[in-house]
Structures are given as C-alpha cells and as structure tokens.
Amino acid sequence: MSFFLTPVLIAIILILIGRIFKSEGPSKKTEDESKTKPEHQPWVDEDLKDNTELHQIEDEDELHESEENLEHVPFSSPRFPESEMIKRSQEFYELLNQRRSVRFISDEPVPRQVIDNVIKSAGTAPSGAHTEPWSFVVVQDAEIKHKIRMIIEDEEEINYKKRMGAKWVNDLKKLKTNWIKEYLDTAPYLILIFKKIYGVTSSGRKKTHYYNEISVSIACGILLAALQNAGLVTVTTTPLNCGPRLRTLLDRPANEKLLMLLPVGYPRKDATVPDLKRKPLEEIMVVV
Numbered sequence: 001m002s003f004f005l006t007p008v009l010i011a012i013i014l015i016l017i018g019r020i021f022k023s024e025g026p027s028k029k030t031e032d033e034s035k036t037k038p039e040h041q042p043w044v045d046e047d048l049k050d051n052t053e054l055h056q057i058e059d060e061d062e063l064h065e066s067e068e069n070l071e072h073v074p075f076s077s078p079r080f081p082e083s084e085m086i087k088r089s090q091e092f093y094e095l096l097n098q099r100r101s102v103r104f105i106s107d108e109p110v111p112r113q114v115i116d117n118v119i120k121s122a123g124t125a126p127s128g129a130h131t132e133p134w135s136f137v138v139v140q141d142a143e144i145k146h147k148i149r150m151i152i153e154d155e156e157e158i159n160y161k162k163r164m165g166a167k168w169v170n171d172l173k174k175l176k177t178n179w180i181k182e183y184l185d186t187a188p189y190l191i192l193i194f195k196k197i198y199g200v201t202s203s204g205r206k207k208t209h210y211y212n213e214i215s216v217s218i219a220c221g222i223l224l225a226a227l228q229n230a231g232l233v234t235v236t237t238t239p240l241n242c243g244p245r246l247r248t249l250l251d252r253p254a255n256e257k258l259l260m261l262l263p264v265g266y267p268r269k270d271a272t273v274p275d276l277k278r279k280p281l282e283e284i285m286v287v288v
C-alpha cells in the first residue's frame with residue numbers, strides 16, 4: 001500500500017509545485033514590468049517629478065549646530081469649556097462648508113493687508129524638520145497677470161486638446177471648465193505657491209527639505225481656510241507644465257517648483273458653481 005502511495009504522493013507534490021511556479025510567473029513579470037515601465041500619468045507635472053526626498057544632500061555641520069543651539073520654551077494654548085469647543089468646531093465647519101471653487105472672480109480691489117494676513121496664516125503650517133519650504137508669490141501687476149494668463153492658456157489648450165486624453169476631458173465636463181481662464185486677468189491677486197525642493201545654507205550648500213510637497217500642501221490648505229475666513233474666493237489650480245515658464249517670468253530660483261496657483265478676489269455677482277455634494281461623515285470617517 002505504502003509502495004503504491006509514494007509514487008502517487010510524489011506525483012501530487014510535483015503537480016502542486018508546478019502550479020505554484022505557474023501562478024508566480026506572470027505576477028513576477030508584472031512586478032518587473034512595473035519597475036521598468038512607470039505608469040503613464042499625464043496629470044503629473046513634469047517639473048514636479050523630482051526625487052529630492054531620496055537624496056541625502058544634507059549639510060550635516062549646520063544641522064548639528066542649529067539643533068544644539070535650539071532653546072526649548074514653555075508652551076501654553078487657549079483651553080475652552082467643552083460646550084464652547086463644540087460650538088467653535090461646529091461654526092468653523094459651517095464656515096468651511098461654504099467654501100467653493102469659484103471661477104468667476106470680480107476685479108473689485110481687495111485690501112493688501114488681508115493678503116498679507118492670509119499668507120502669514122499659511123506660513124504657520126507645520127513643515128518637515130521645520131524647513132518651511134514655501135514661497136508665496138503675490139502678483140498684483142496687471143501686465144504680469146496677463147502674461148501668466150497667456151502662458152497658462154497656451155499649455156491648457158494643449159492639455160485639453162492633446163496631452164490629457166478623452167477620459168480627463170470627460171471627467172471635467174461636469175465642471176464646465178476649459179482652457180480660457182479669464183479670472184487670471186480679473187482677480188486682483190494671483191498667489192503662486194512654490195515648493196522649495198531643497199534649501200540653501202548660509203555657506204551656499206544644499207539642505208534637504210524633507211516632505212516638502214506635503215508641507216507646502218498643508219500650508220495651501222490653511223491658506224484656503226484663511227481666504228474663506230476673510231470672505232474671499234479662489235479656485236485651486238495646478239497649472240500643468242507651466243512651472244518652468246512661470247518660474248522664469250517671476251524670476252524664481254531653480255530650487256522652487258510651482259505647486260499651486262490661486263486667483264484671489266470677491267466672487268462676481270453673476271458667479272455660479274457646479275451643484276456638487278460632499279460626502280457625509282459616515283463615508284469619510286472610520287472610528288476604530
């Protein structure tokens with residue numbers, strides 16, 4: 001009996017081993033392929049495809065010096081009774097829930113001090129290793145605004161007609177957007193937010209800016225909230241492949257890459273927005 005079972009067992013084991021290899025084969029190939037062939041992502045700006053985070057460009061001497069000298073001071077912050085906390089958080093939500101991306105912006109002037117304050121607010125954002133890797137370029141000059149519009153419309157027309165493909169154009173249909181961006185002329189301010197992909201130390205050496213894109217994105221979120229709080233509107237835009245031309249126009253250094261452009265002002269009286277709905281709490285929050 002055992003003489004008969006042994007060859008049968010061996011045959012079964014061989015078949016199983018064969019199956020395992022067969023099933024591993026194609027997935028291995030896919031893994032290899034994914035290494036050599038990166039996914040085609042036309043919506044990722046060429047200028048933003050940097051791998052700064054992966055390279056050690058730290059000036060170690062300066063880091064140690066600044067770490068050693070940093071004094072620690074007592075911390076205190078306002079504390080509210082629970083009922084007040086609930087009220088404040090509810091009111092803050094209601095304020096932010098009124099925020100909409102507005103693409104029809106009036107040319108009515110806005111006090112510069114408000115812009116200074118919202119950018120100061122953005123500058124309070126946390127940043128990887130407190131590198132504060134951001135520059136907020138405020139454009140109020142009509143001629144420069146128009147040059148920015150020309151650059152963006154040029155590239156956006158290519159995005160819509162050639163670069164991005166039918167799926168992207170179709171996904172945007174509901175927003176009724178196209179490559180014509182009148183708000184770039186009419187908005188009293190354009191705020192261009194650049195991420196500094198590395199810093200430059202006092203001795204002129206490169207300094208790593210950890211998580212620079214995450215840090216600047218948080219700052220942008222705070223900026224959007226501050227604009228809403230001030231009663232102004234904007235539309236978050238990420239002008240695709242305009243970075244190098246805009247950087248040159250605005251005379252920004254090579255370590256700065258355009259992350260976002262916000263036209264800022266009051267909404268036009270006839271402004272409309274798409275009737276979008278936001279996901280309810282149950283869909284976006286998981287409590288464990």
Ligand SMILES: Cc1cc2nc3c(=O)[nH]c(=O)nc-3n(C[C@H](O)[C@H](O)[C@H](O)COP(=O)(O)O)c2cc1C
Nearest residue numbers: 099100101102103175177235236237238239273276
């Ligand atoms: C990263 C990012 C990029 C965006 N880019 C554009 C853009 O280039 N043009 C535009 O009109 N809207 C842009 N938007 C705005 C979105 O279309 C908008 O936030 C979304 O439709 C939700 O509408 P709401 O902002 O009114 O809630 C962008 C938003 C984000 C967060």
